[in-house]
Amino acid sequence: MEHPGSEVFFPPVPNGLDYLLSVVEHLEAGTERVSARDLKYAVLHLAAGTEVLLKARLQLEHWCLVFSDPTKAKRAELENGSLLSCGPDDTVQRLRDIARVQITDKDRKALTRLAKDRNALQHYGLFGQSANARAVESRAAEVLDFLIRFVDEDLLPALPPAEAEAAQTDLERIRGGLTEIEGFVKQRMQRLRVELEALRDRTLQCPDCRQWALVVEPTQAQGVARTSRCRFCGMSHDAEEIALLYGVEILGRDPGMLDMITGLMATDLCSYCELESLVEGVRFAADPVTAMAFCFQCTRLQPGLIGCPGCGHSFRPVGGATSCETCTAASSPHRAP
Ligand SMILES: [Zn+2]
Ligand SMILES: [Zn+2]
Numbered sequence: 001m002e003h004p005g006s007e008v009f010f011p012p013v014p015n016g017l018d019y020l021l022s023v024v025e026h027l028e029a030g031t032e033r034v035s036a037r038d039l040k041y042a043v044l045h046l047a048a049g050t051e052v053l054l055k056a057r058l059q060l061e062h063w064c065l066v067f068s069d070p071t072k073a074k075r076a077e078l079e080n081g082s083l084l085s086c087g088p089d090d091t092v093q094r095l096r097d098i099a100r101v102q103i104t105d106k107d108r109k110a111l112t113r114l115a116k117d118r119n120a121l122q123h124y125g126l127f128g129q130s131a132n133a134r135a136v137e138s139r140a141a142e143v144l145d146f147l148i149r150f151v152d153e154d155l156l157p158a159l160p161p162a163e164a165e166a167a168q169t170d171l172e173r174i175r176g177g178l179t180e181i182e183g184f185v186k187q188r189m190q191r192l193r194v195e196l197e198a199l200r201d202r203t204l205q206c207p208d209c210r211q212w213a214l215v216v217e218p219t220q221a222q223g224v225a226r227t228s229r230c231r232f233c234g235m236s237h238d239a240e241e242i243a244l245l246y247g248v249e250i251l252g253r254d255p256g257m258l259d260m261i262t263g264l265m266a267t268d269l270c271s272y273c274e275l276e277s278l279v280e281g282v283r284f285a286a287d288p289v290t291a292m293a294f295c296f297q298c299t300r301l302q303p304g305l306i307g308c309p310g311c312g313h314s315f316r317p318v319g320g321a322t323s324c325e326t327c328t329a330a331s332s333p334h335r336a337p
């Protein structure tokens with residue numbers, strides 16, 4: 001009765017696409033602003049669709065890969081749906097390492113973020129303010145964009161022609177929906193254009209909605225306390241928190257840990273305001289190709305880290321220093337003032 005490739009093991013692609021159709025329907029529902037309820041189901045269905053589609057690809061590689069622990073995989077549990085299946089991070093990891101699916105770090109982060117949004121929704125209910133909602137909507141569009149490519153390139157070619165063709169129809173509809181959703185985002189950005197144009201040299205990418213709309217303000221300006229705010233989604237926290245969010249969400253660094261590739265922390269101590277608000281690698285809308293070290297607290301730009309010619313450790317050449325503090329102190333203890 002049963003043999004490999006029999007219906008039971010057929011990847012549930014149509015089911016996954018059906019979830020995505022629901023996502024675009026919910027997000028298209030409000031041109032000006034998506035209702036909290038539409039957004040809730042958009043996120044829940046996007047998360048469900050993502051899981052189904054990513055796991056469909058894993059299943060094509062080998063059915064046991066969708067189990068939390070593949071060494072304990074049982075076919076009966078797969079068939080009756082009682083399996084303990086792998087979580088979102090493991091799914092992505094296995095797709096990359098075992099199935100050799102191209103998933104960029106940016107896509108991986110977007111997927112992780114989606115899983116977080118989904119959990120927050122399931123446990124705490126609706127998103128509070130519209131500010132938050134805009135960021136979620138903008139991020140949902142990113143995930144949809146990834147999934148369309150993924151289905152097209154990694155999933156459909158592996159399906160039998162009839163199934164692939166049926167899926168193409170759904171995919172077209174989803175693609176059209178995404179274009180429309182991206183259109184809303186563009187329209188809103190368009191409206192902000194004049195306002196942001198004048199602020200380009202202190203506008204950077206928002207760690208919440210990922211639009212270039214976060215306008216940074218010095219925390220204290222003429223004795224007035226100010227906070228930076230994203231003009232697109234309304235995201236606003238204190239400077240230290242925004243610095244950390246930027247380092248983690250935009251630059252992909254680990255909070256509180258040295259990045260293995262770049263050797264950088266998510267945030268550093270600012271030598272002026274002595275808060276963990278300095279971030280290496282910040283880019284501004286006025287010149288997005290140049291990365292700077294920027295303090296989110298005092299908004300000072302600072303020189304980037306360089307290697308000390310004396311000891312090889314990296315240091316920040318503040319005030320024209322040519323070697324690190326330790327080496328400078330050791331080499332010129334009696335320098336004339
Ligand atoms: Zn934002
Ligand atoms: Zn500072």
Ligand SMILES: [Zn+2]
Pocket residue numbers: 308309310311312313323324325326327328
């Ligand atoms: Zn040194």
